[in-house]
Structure formats: C-alpha cells, structure tokens
Amino acid sequence: MRWTMLCFALTLTGLAAAPGFMREATAKNYLCNQQFALCTSAPCVPQPGNPNVSICMCDVQDGPNLATVQCDTVKPSTNANGVRTVYSQFALTQFEGGKKALKCESGTPWSQCLNKICTVDPANPEKAICACDVVRTGAWQTAGGECDAATCKTAYWSGALLADSRSNAEFMMDQLKMAKSPAEACPVPK
Numbered sequence: 001m002r003w004t005m006l007c008f009a010l011t012l013t014g015l016a017a018a019p020g021f022m023r024e025a026t027a028k029n030y031l032c033n034q035q036f037a038l039c040t041s042a043p044c045v046p047q048p049g050n051p052n053v054s055i056c057m058c059d060v061q062d063g064p065n066l067a068t069v070q071c072d073t074v075k076p077s078t079n080a081n082g083v084r085t086v087y088s089q090f091a092l093t094q095f096e097g098g099k100k101a102l103k104c105e106s107g108t109p110w111s112q113c114l115n116k117i118c119t120v121d122p123a124n125p126e127k128a129i130c131a132c133d134v135v136r137t138g139a140w141q142t143a144g145g146e147c148d149a150a151t152c153k154t155a156y157w158s159g160a161l162l163a164d165s166r167s168n169a170e171f172m173m174d175q176l177k178m179a180k181s182p183a184e185a186c187p188v189p190k
Contacts, residue, residue: 029168031175032071035062036089037128039113039158041099041143044132046109046156054111054156056130058088060120064176065089066168069115084120088113088130088158090168092176095183099143102186103162104152110140110159132158141165147186 037058044056067074067089074087095101104110111132118130134156142159145151160168169183 027068029171030067030069030071031064031171032067032074032089033064034071035060035076035086036065036074036091037061037086037113037118037130038065038091038094039088039111039130039132040090040094041145042111042113042130042158043144044111044113044156044158046134047131052134054132054134056088056111056113056132056156056158058113058118058128058130058158059094060086060126060128061091061093063091063093064172065091066172067115074115083122084125086118086120086128088116088118088128088132090114090160090172092169092172092178092182094143095181100147100184100186101141101143101165102145102147102149102152102157103139103141104149104157104159106137106139108136108140108152109156110135110142110152111156112160113158114160130158138162149186 038061039058042056042058044054047053076086078084112135113132116132118128121127138161140159142157144157
C-alpha cells in the first residue's frame with residue numbers, strides 16, 4: 001500500500017517524467033563522493049501511463065560512487081519544502097554485501113537508472129524513489145532477482161548493459177585501489 005501511494009505521489013508531482021541524463025557510448029566516468037541512490041538491485045515497476053519510464057525503490061548511501069556526468073550535475077539537494085533529491089549512481093557496496101550479478105538476455109525489460117533523479121522517501125530516508133528508463137535491448141545484468149533467471153522476463157530490475165557493468169566495476173576498482181572485484185556472477189543453472 002505504501003509503495004503504491006509513493007508511486008502515485010511521484011507520478012502526480014511530475015517527477016517520474018523528469019528527464020535524466022542518458023549514458024552515451026563514449027561517456028566519461030567520474031568518481032563522486034556524496035549522497036546518492038544505489039539502484040544495482042532495485043525492484044522497479046512501469047510508470048502508469050508511460051511504458052518508457054519505470055519507478056524504482058533504491059537504497060540511499062553516502063560515499064564514493066560513479067557517475068557519467070560531472071559530480072556537480074548530480075549533487076544532492078533539499079528544496080524549501082524539505083524534499084531531498086539525490087541521483088542514482090553506481091557503487092560496488094551491494095556486491096561487497098554478498099549480492100551476485102544476474103545476467104539477462106536482450107529483449108527482457110530492465111531499468112536504466114544511472115544518473116537519474118530520485119526523491120528520498122520522507123518516511124524512510126534510507127530509500128529513494130527513482131524515475132528510470134525502461135530498456136528492452138542488449139544483454140544486461142542486475143544485482144536483483146536473487147539469481148533467479150525467470151525474473152529477467154517478469155521484473156523491471158535496475159540493471160546495466162554487460163559491457164557497462166564491467167567498465168563501471170573496473171573504474172571503481174581502479175579509483176578505490178581495489179585488487180579484486182567484489183562482484184561475482186550468479187551460479188550457472190544446471
């Protein structure tokens with residue numbers, strides 16, 4: 001019920017239709033160190049009336065993260081009414097916590113959230129509601145789905161193209177001087 005009310009409120013405010021920053025094929029990565037929404041395993045649902053946008057419930061975190069636009073462009077803010085805005089960026093923290101990368105086939109629906117605008121949930125400041133792009137092309141991966149490949153066809157998990165996932169992890173490892181990636185793939189089904 002609460003999730004439905006939050007989605008409805010987000011739709012009414014027009015935030016769900018707010019444009020985000022598209023990742024270009026030659027996008028430059030930036031290491032930011034600020035509050036952000038981490039959507040690597042976020043469950044998402046299509047926005048009512050707009051099949052090109054999904055609404056995702058992401059974790060709010062502080063610390064080093066990757067954006068493909070300059071950090072000032074995606075810095076968090078609070079408006080005069082106390083509504084906090086953050087942006088979805090990438091970090092390896094959910095993989096460090098044990099989540100695994102689920103690979104999904106092209107043609108299955110997923111949500112591209114990188115650099116997208118999010119509203120911090122006033123009732124739970126550890127969560128943010130993000131408006132992401134629905135994508136149906138390209139093989140992709142997510143930290144969501146609990147390694148259940150069947151969810152690739154039915155969920156709109158926040159994810160990334162396979163090549164972007166690799167380059168994002170390599171960038172973060174290089175910037176944070178990590179010798180080994182915490183990101184592990186889901187086991188291959190037998």
